[in-house]
Amino acid sequence: MSRLNRYMLRQLFWIGLLVLASLTCVVWLIQSLRFVEMIVNRGLSVPIFVWFTALLLPSFISVILPIAMLIGVLFTYNRLTVDSELVVMRATGLSHRRLAAPAIVLAASATFFAYGLTLYVVPASYHQFKEMQAEIRNTYSSVLLQEGVFNTLMPNVTVYVRERRGNGELEGIIVHDGRSGDRSVTMMAERGAISEGANGPRVLMLNGNRQELIHATGNMTLLYFDRYIFDVGAFGASTEERWREPRERFIDELFPPKDEADTIFNYNKLVMEGHSRLAAPLLIFAATLIALACLLTGEFNRRGQLQRVMLASGLVIGMQATWLVIKSAGEKYLEAAPLLYLDAVIPIVLAAFFLTMGNRLRRPRPTARAPA
Numbered sequence: 585m586s587r588l589n590r591y592m593l594r595q596l597f598w599i600g601l602l603v604l605a606s607l608t609c610v611v612w613l614i615q616s617l618r619f620v621e622m623i624v625n626r627g628l629s630v631p632i633f634v635w636f637t638a639l640l641l642p643s644f645i646s647v648i649l650p651i652a653m654l655i656g657v658l659f660t661y662n663r664l665t666v667d668s669e670l671v672v673m674r675a676t677g678l679s680h681r682r683l684a685a686p687a688i689v690l691a692a693s694a695t696f697f698a699y700g701l702t703l704y705v706v707p708a709s710y711h712q713f714k715e716m717q718a719e720i721r722n723t724y725s726s727v728l729l730q731e732g733v734f735n736t737l738m739p740n741v742t743v744y745v746r747e748r749r750g751n752g753e754l755e756g757i758i759v760h761d762g763r764s765g766d767r768s769v770t771m772m773a774e775r776g777a778i779s780e781g782a783n784g785p786r787v788l789m790l791n792g793n794r795q796e797l798i799h800a801t802g803n804m805t806l807l808y809f810d811r812y813i814f815d816v817g818a819f820g821a822s823t824e825e826r827w828r829e830p831r832e833r834f835i836d837e838l839f840p841p842k843d844e845a846d847t848i849f850n851y852n853k854l855v856m857e858g859h860s861r862l863a864a865p866l867l868i869f870a871a872t873l874i875a876l877a878c879l880l881t882g883e884f885n886r887r888g889q890l891q892r893v894m895l896a897s898g899l900v901i902g903m904q905a906t907w908l909v910i911k912s913a914g915e916k917y918l919e920a921a922p923l924l925y926l927d928a929v930i931p932i933v934l935a936a937f938f939l940t941m942g943n944r945l946r947r948p949r950p951t952a953r954a955p956a
Contacts, residue, residue: 588673592660593686600656600690607648608641615640636720639713642705643831646864649698650871654900657687657875658893665879665889680939684876691872698865703835711832739763743787743814753777757789759814770795771812787814830857856914859921866928867907871900873935881938903931 616637664670673683731748740763746756754776762768773792794807830838830853838858878896879889907927914920 589686589689592664592683593690595660596656596687596690599659600652600694603655603659604645604648604652607652608644611644611648612637612641615644636713636716639709639716642701642709646698646701646706649694649865650867650900650904653691653694653868654871654875654896656690657872658879658896661687661876661879662889662893670880680876680880683880684873684939687872687876691869695865695868698868702861702864707832707834711828714829714832754787757787757792759787759789766799768797768799770797771814773812788812789814830854833857835861852918853915855918856911856921859914859924860911863907863924863928866925866932867904870903870928870931870935873932873939874899874903877935877938899931903927 616633619633619637661670664673670683731745733744735743735745740761742760744756744758745754748754755774757771757773757776759771760768761770771789771792771794773789775791776787776789778787789812790810792809792812794809794812795804796807797804830850833854835858838854838861875896878892878899907924910920910923910927914924
C-alpha cells in the first residue's frame, strides 16, 4: 500500500471510528433510559445496570456501521476535494478506482467485522441480556419490592412497602392476595425484612395481622401475628420456560428452526432473521460505494459538493428504509427474503459500474473553433 493510500485510509478510519463511537453512545444512552425506572430507581447497583445495558451495544453497532461508514467517506472525500487534494491526486493520473481503494479496503474490513457481530457476538450478547432481564424481573428482590409503590408481583398479588432502609429492613408492609376467586387475603405489618429462602426472596413480617374475607358470605376472619413469612419467590418467579427470540439465536438455529413449535408458529420470523443476518453486513459495502460514486464521478466544482453529499445520503437512507420494509414484509411472506440481498447487491453493482465507467460515460464538451 502506497503512502498516499495509507494517508487516506488513516483519515477514513479515525473519522469513521469517531462517528461510530458517537452514534453508539447516543443510541445507548437513549435505550438505557428505558431501564432506568425498572433498575436504577429500584435499587439495582450501578455496575449491574451498566453491564446490563452494555449487552445491547453489539446490536447497536451492527445497525450503526453503515451510517458511520457513509458519514466517514462523505466527510473525508469532501474535505479532500475542498482542500484541492483530490485535484492534485487526479492531476498525477490517479483513476477513480485508485482514489476509492482506501475506502473500499476499510469497507471490506468493516463488512467482515459486521459478519462477526451478526453471526456470533449479537446473538450471544442479546441472549445473555434477555436471561439477565428475566432473572431480574423474576428473582431480584430489590426490583420486586419498590418503596412507596403498589408492586404487582403477579395477577391479583400486590405488595406495598412504605419505606426501605439500607440494611434491607422494611417499614409499613401491606400484602393483598386475591388469586382465589371466592376469598381474598390482606396482610399488614409494622416492619419486616427481605431474606433469601429455598424458593427465592421472601419477606419476613413482624407485628401485624392477617384479614381473610369470604366473598359469598361477607364473613371476615382476623388473625394477629408476631411473625409471618411471605414467600416472594414463589409468586414472582415464572415456572414456564422462556421462549428465545430470533435475535438471541445463532445462525444454525434459524436455518431451519429446530423446535417443532417454532416451525409451526414462528417459522417465517426465524428464517427471515437468518437471512437478515447474512444480508445486513452487505449494506456497509453498498453505502461506501454509493458515497464514492457520488463524490468521485462528475466534474470538479469549486463551489462545493453539497448536492452530491445530499444525493448519497438520500440514496443510502432509501436503501436502509427499503431493507427494513422488506424484512418486515418477509416475516409474513417468506418469498421476499431474496430481496434483502438484492437491496444491497444492486447498489454495489451500479456504484461499481459508475466508478469504473464514470468518466467514459461523460460526453466531451464541444470546443469552440477559432475563426479562419
